Amino acid sequence: MTRNNRSPLSHHEQLRYRYLLSNIRFLNEKEQQEFDYLRLKSEAESHASYSVNEEVYSYSSSLFDESYADDYAYDLEEKTLEPQFTAQGLPIFEEEPPLPKRSTRNKKAKPPLPPVEDYQTSFEDQSAEAVSMPQAQFVKPIKAKKVKKQPRKGRIKRFFQALAILLLLVFSGMIYMFFKGMNDVSSGKTNYTPAVIETFNGVDSPDGTNILLLGSDQRITQGSSDARTDTIMVMNIGNSDKKVKLVSFMRDTLVNIPGVSYSDYTYDQKLNVAFNLGEQDNNQGAELMRETLKNNFDIDIKYYVMLDFETFGVAIDTLFPNGVKIDAKFNTVNGEEVTSVEAPNDIGFGDQSTPYQTINVGEQRMNGQTLLNYARFRSDDAGDFGRTERQQQVIAAIISQIKDPTKLFTGSAAIGKIYALTSTNVPFSYMLTNGISTMSDASKGIEHITIPAEGDWVDDYDMYGGMGLWIDFEKYQGQLADLGMR
Numbered sequence: 001m002t003r004n005n006r007s008p009l010s011h012h013e014q015l016r017y018r019y020l021l022s023n024i025r026f027l028n029e030k031e032q033q034e035f036d037y038l039r040l041k042s043e044a045e046s047h048a049s050y051s052v053n054e055e056v057y058s059y060s061s062s063l064f065d066e067s068y069a070d071d072y073a074y075d076l077e078e079k080t081l082e083p084q085f086t087a088q089g090l091p092i093f094e095e096e097p098p099l100p101k102r103s104t105r106n107k108k109a110k111p112p113l114p115p116v117e118d119y120q121t122s123f124e125d126q127s128a129e130a131v132s133m134p135q136a137q138f139v140k141p142i143k144a145k146k147v148k149k150q151p152r153k154g155r156i157k158r159f160f161q162a163l164a165i166l167l168l169l170v171f172s173g174m175i176y177m178f179f180k181g182m183n184d185v186s187s188g189k190t191n192y193t194p195a196v197i198e199t200f201n202g203v204d205s206p207d208g209t210n211i212l213l214l215g216s217d218q219r220i221t222q223g224s225s226d227a228r229t230d231t232i233m234v235m236n237i238g239n240s241d242k243k244v245k246l247v248s249f250m251r252d253t254l255v256n257i258p259g260v261s262y263s264d265y266t267y268d269q270k271l272n273v274a275f276n277l278g279e280q281d282n283n284q285g286a287e288l289m290r291e292t293l294k295n296n297f298d299i300d301i302k303y304y305v306m307l308d309f310e311t312f313g314v315a316i317d318t319l320f321p322n323g324v325k326i327d328a329k330f331n332t333v334n335g336e337e338v339t340s341v342e343a344p345n346d347i348g349f350g351d352q353s354t355p356y357q358t359i360n361v362g363e364q365r366m367n368g369q370t371l372l373n374y375a376r377f378r379s380d381d382a383g384d385f386g387r388t389e390r391q392q393q394v395i396a397a398i399i400s401q402i403k404d405p406t407k408l409f410t411g412s413a414a415i416g417k418i419y420a421l422t423s424t425n426v427p428f429s430y431m432l433t434n435g436i437s438t439m440s441d442a443s444k445g446i447e448h449i450t451i452p453a454e455g456d457w458v459d460d461y462d463m464y465g466g467m468g469l470w471i472d473f474e475k476y477q478g479q480l481a482d483l484g485m486r
Contacts, residue, residue: 009042197424204302207484208240210303211236211304211305213231213304214306215230215307217309229285234246234299236485237437238434245447246446246448249271249293250388250469252468253452254269255271255292256269258291258292271292286306297477300486303424305424309376312372313367314421323365327363328359329361331382345357351369359374375387396446419431452469452476458470
């Protein structure tokens, strides 16, 4: 078998030649000599087989002398090749034994390897790729390490900063509207003048803050000696129970008024007389009421809030343009159930075209005039006790509905106006620091009692011959202590 129809290079030489060709730009000196040898070997055999023009493929015998040929010897799989040359300077190769044939049964024929010329013609392109990515075939890609995501501290921080700014803006807006409401009264933009602040020697209570609530039938700014009150309440806020507590005192309860009663041990005055007598003494009705409640019920009161009925109606219409939602309830009248009542319309506020206003039983929305007449009605069979219960219901409805977020700004202006029209010693700073918490506590419900409870009294007479209510003061002092208000 001859080499004429086969490649002059063995299988291993072909692989080696192709490898050196593909990395020709990076060969060292020894590898370059090896490549030149394999290339000459391939070209020399082609010259001999195809009788190519000797002028093109002539080789000098001096180029292939013995010493130079030795430089091209290489070791491939522990075999040494020493080339020999003809007289014309061409190398002489010994015929290699044929490669063992592989079985082609059940196997597809593989395409022949591309000729060496294909590698030579694409030499420049392959070299360019080798230069641009010299280690692409040898370096194993390094996988990027996964970086753990850091907590979004920055984003959370910015959120709370934005929230704080928003709350500050809302709070500032509320304060502005509050003072605007006050200024509307003091600047003469309304038909009312600011209320007079009375003398009040308040005392701290053991748990929370006790506030005296009084409703007067006369304008607070008029200074009338005939001013009376049929609303006497004490509200406790900021206590350890986180509840709003409300106690109503019936105005006809017989009490001992310091400096007024016949002696220190007689209960011969009605409770609301203390307010009337105090107002006659240079507008000290709230202070004398505080002293009377302390003397009879041993309860300490820090602040007072006194609102006349007309101002109450104005405040409701300002704060609740759509009215206050309430479930109107009445006791029997002359022993019969009623669906409506005729309430006196005698406060001088709202529509005074008729002396009475019809108020239906059931859920409804009441404006300032209707709500006031409802709270003061006492012509059912429950009398003053029924009126006291309705007053508690009205206060609870107002507190529960004033916390509506939609009233943050309009409500602040209304409260500012009410604050200017109200006689009180509650400082503005206390309202700011305790107002929101009070609304939150009120949302849990208002705990309230009435003194005395219905039927828990004995009819008796005051020193003027008027009918009053005799009660067990020691019993109700114990109830106030259990409630946490003394």
